[in-house]
Amino acid sequence: MFLLLLSHSLWIIIISNTILAIWTVFRDRRDIAVTWAWLMVLTFLPIIGFIFYLFVGRKLSKDQIFNIRHEQKAVMDDFKVQQQNLIRSRSLLTKRKNLERDLLLSNLLLETDEAILTQGNQVQLYTDGNEKFDQLIQDINQATTQVHIEYYTFSSDHLGRRVLHALEEAARRGVEVRVLYDLGGSRGTNYRFFQYLERLGGEAQAFISSSKALFSSPRLNYHLHRKLVIIDGNIGYIGGFNIGDQYVGEDPKFGYWRDTHLRVTGSATAMMQIRFMMDWNTTCRRTKKTRIDIDADYMRTQFERLAEYESRSQGVPMQIVSSGPDNENYAIRRGYQGIISQARQYVYIQTPYLIPEDSILESLIVAAKEGVDVRIMIPCMPDHPFVYRATEYFAKYLTDNGVKVYKYNHGFLHAKTMVSGNNIASVGSANLDYRSAKLNFEVNAFTYDHQLAGHLKAIFEADLKQSTLLTTDYFANQSRWLKLKQYFCRLLAPIL
Structure with missing residues (x-):
């Protein structure tokens, strides 16, 4: 019974x-x-x-998505209408080589994300965390009007305190300081860490939520994965580095941290600033922080600034492209696919997580079988076990189909870069995985410049000297248990 x-x-x-x-x-x-x-x-x-x-697994609520879209639409519609004719008339790209590729990609990103093509940008490229953060802190120390910071991780460790101290000193001088961080990515950091900054007049808040978000809305997806800094409206940072000791090589687990970040001066910083403002104001809808007033005078100033740079032939043409679960256009993923599918000579990619969606996967294989030199570099160690085993599965699959996959051996590779042809490249926060494509809020810089693309290509080739080419024999000699874990994690790939 x-x-x-x-x-x-x-x-x-x-x-x-x-x-x-x-x-x-x-x-x-x-x-x-x-x-x-x-x-x-x-x-x-x-x-x-x-x-x-x-x-x-839980998705964002409809009211949160509406709020995010409302902020974007209120700001960007006029910009998009203004530039559609400029790109289609080729007036922004007529002096560049490979014009057709540039036009196709720039128009794709304008249509999918209202990403304005900016001109006259000067770019410094950083691959070492110490150099990047020394320069960032120096720029903050010289700020006179405002410092806006947006990071997935703002740790309360040694580097985090160094950056925070610079922000506190800036606030003490009367500089407008605002910090936006992801609560899940900044584990151990909460509002108390920024209390003294706020007493000095600065503001800090966790993206789209209050400090109690993990209890009132337990959700591990939909992170603010962007990494942006805008200083005095003239200097911008965008790329892969977060704020934390591991990003300057001070975590024994990972050793040297290899990443890529851009320091930008020029009209692209206006679009970084608008991205920050929209993210800040979206979050303010659920907090008591002060919204940033994006009024008609501000927008007119930005129009004039963009127009001023349009006639400049010197500098790096750049689009600041965002994506996230609030928009099903998936602009960065489509930008990646556009670069790969239009490649004729080579595509070099660096990503810590190689879990591509089917459209990207097929684009990579088709390009390789057409004779394009497709190379992908991944880390030699995991920071997330399930994700790394899935990465190994796709590395094997791509290797079997003609793509060259390398394992970077000199520390942990965290760069998210793509470079192709004479002048097209992307640097930002988005990995080549499902999470970056659809679940996280990301931002990348897509650039159209021979010198910058050549620099990124040279960096990739230098990294090859400290990397191992993964072959069919390499995967064949792995244990059955490891192969089983790879296959199992591949089944979970869409939710990793």
Whole structure:
């Protein structure tokens, strides 16, 4: 009798769990791959799967998405209308080589993200964290009007305190200081860390949420993964470095930290500033912080500034491109796909997480089979075990299909770069994975400049000297247990 009762109870649990899993997954619009991945987790891991879903699978609420889109639409519509004719008339790119590729990619990014093509930008490229943060702190120390900072990680460690001290001194001088950080990415950092800064007149807040967000809305997706700094409206930073000791090589687990970041002066900083303002104001809708007034006078000033740079033939043409779960155009992913599909000579990619969506995966393979020199560089060690095993799976799949995949051996590779042809490149926060494509808020700089592309290509080739080419024999000699983990993690790829 007891066994019969137990059997019936188990069947009730299994049937109820299956019905609830189907309802949970299908009540929101998702990719087919994501849907099946969640069905597998929820069906085969009763209770545990639902707890995992609570933290990882829940989508942004419709009111949050509406607020984000409202901020974007209010600011960018006029910019887009103004520039559509300029790009189509080729007036912004007529002096560049490879004009057709430039036009196709720049128009794609304008249409998908309203990303304005800016002119006359001067760019410094950093691959070492100490050099980047020394320069950043120096720029903050020289700020006279405002410092806006937006990072996925703002750690309360030695480097974090160095940056915070510079911000506090700036606030003491009367500089407008605003800090936007991701609560999940900045584990151990909370509002208390910024209390003294706020007493001096600065402001800091966690993106789209209050300090109690992890309790009131437990969600591990939809992070602010952007890394932006704008100083006095004239200096901008964009790339892969976060604020934390590991990013300057002070974490024994990772050793040397290899990343890529840009310091920009020129009209692109206006678009970085607008991106920050929209993110700040979106978050202010749920906090008591002061909104930034983006009024008609401010917009007119930015129009005039962009127009001033349009006639300059010197400098780097650049588009600041954003993507996130608030917009299903997935602009950065489509930008990546545009670069790959239009490549004729080579595509060099650096990414810590290689879990590409099918469209990117096929573009890479098609390019390689057409004779394009496609090379991808990944880290030699994991910072997330499941993600790294999935990365290994896709590295093997791409290797089997003619793509050259390298493992960087000199520390941890965190750069998110793509360079192709004579002049097209991308540097930013977006990895080549599902999370960056659809789940996180990202920002990249897409550039059209022979010198900068050549510099990034040379850096990649220098990194090759400290890397190992992964071959079919390399993967064939891996243990069966490791291969099993890779296959299993590949099944979870859409939700990693």
